[in-house]
Amino acid sequence: MNPQIPRRKAVWLGLFVLVATCITVGGLMATGTLAQALTPRTRVTTTFHDVGGLSKGDAVWYARVPVGRVERVGLGRDGVDVRLALDSGTVARIPGSVEARVGSDGLIGNPIVVLEPGEAHVHGPLVEGDTVPSRPGTSMDELMEELRATNANVLAITGSVRTVTDRMDAGEGTLGRLAHDDVLYEEVRSTLGSLKVASDEASAMARDGRELARDARDVVATVDAATQGETPLGVLVGDRDAGQDLDATIENLEASSETLSENLAAMRDHWLLGGLFTPKAQKREERQARRAARRDAVDPDDAVAGAE
Incomplete structure (x- = not known):
């Protein structure tokens, strides 16, 4: 018997095991199962009255971001107990006051557990062993009932x-x-x-x-400005001192006018300046009178000849 044959089989067997191991590890890493198995988890529990088909391995969302998986679903004393395995790297950002409800990742998608901010005043994040309060979610039956009612209304409107x-x-x-x-x-x-x-x-x-x-x-603005003395008219109307100054100015003008009239009359009667103030019409009449007097003056000899 050739001793190389068992050795060859052992080599082929080793190669087969190595390839199978690589394929298995690659598949696990591709599906995320290996990464999930190696990721540290923080486990919390909650209780629902109706899980709507929720099962182990379904996703847990917080703020529409996957943060863990459903680890176990089982009947409990007060309903259906659900244990959630949350990623320890993200659980520090989830407040301890959250509440859980059963939802879906689409209109007819897979059921998921949704963590939402609650009304309880709890300081700090979730920690290992916490019990998360639950709230009722919208079941598919309720959605179908609402859809049927909507269809009936649409038919009536049509x-x-x-x-x-x-x-x-x-x-x-x-x-x-x-x-x-x-x-x-x-x-x-x-x-x-x-x-x-x-x-x-x-x-x-x-x-x-x-x-x-x-x-x-x-x-109105103009009248207000005049009333408040912001314009010349307003100053004259509203300022007593300005009014008195205006009266004094008018009196001075009247006195100056009278003095000027008296001076002009005196200059008209003066023998040297009187001709400057004689009206033109008067001068014209005097010239015409002198011309008429010269025409009417007749020589005495001419007058006697005319009489004969």
């Missing part, structure tokens, strides 16, 4: 809409008559045109009213 459209097609009701009667349609169109014109006029009136109100505010 029937009502169909009834209305049938009456419109038959020319019944206001919309039906409007759709089939051209005269009524033209009347409605004319009415809408009149309403548009009235709306435009109302808009113009409102715009004019806003401008009038703005002008009124400007007038």
Whole structure:
């Protein structure tokens, strides 16, 4: 018997075992089972009245992030006891006041345990051995019942809409008559045109009213400024000293005017400056009178000859 044959079989057997081991380890790592088995866990418990098909290995979510797995599901004294194995690396970020409910990862997805913030005032994160209070979740039966009710409402609405459209097609009701009667349609169109014109006029009136109100505010502001002495008119009206100064100025002007009149009269009567103040019309009349006197003056010899 050749001794190399058993040795060859042993080599092939070793290679087969090595390849099988590599395939197994690779498969476990690909599915995450090995990583989960090697990850440290923090175990907490909760109790539900209805788990809705929850089973071992289902996911545990917190803030829509997977944080662990369901480790055990079994009947207890007060309901269904569920033990949760949470990742120790993330459990430090989960407050101890959370509550658990059974949900699903989609509309018709797998059941999961959802951890949500609760109302209990518990300080610190979850720790090993904690009992998490539970709240009732929405079961698939309730969702189906709501879906059936919604479908019934949709069918009722669809029937009502169909009834209305049938009456419109038959020319019944206001919309039906409007759709089939051209005269009524033209009347409605004319009415809408009149309403548009009235709306435009109302808009113009409102715009004019806003401008009038703005002008009124400007007038009121001007009057207020005058009343408070912020303008010259306000100073004259509201400031007594300014009024007295104005009266004194007017009196001075009147006195100056009288003095000027007296000076002009004296200069007119002066023999040297009087000609400057003689009116032009008076000078013209005097020149014409002198010319007439010269024409009327007749030589004496000419006068005797004329008499003969």
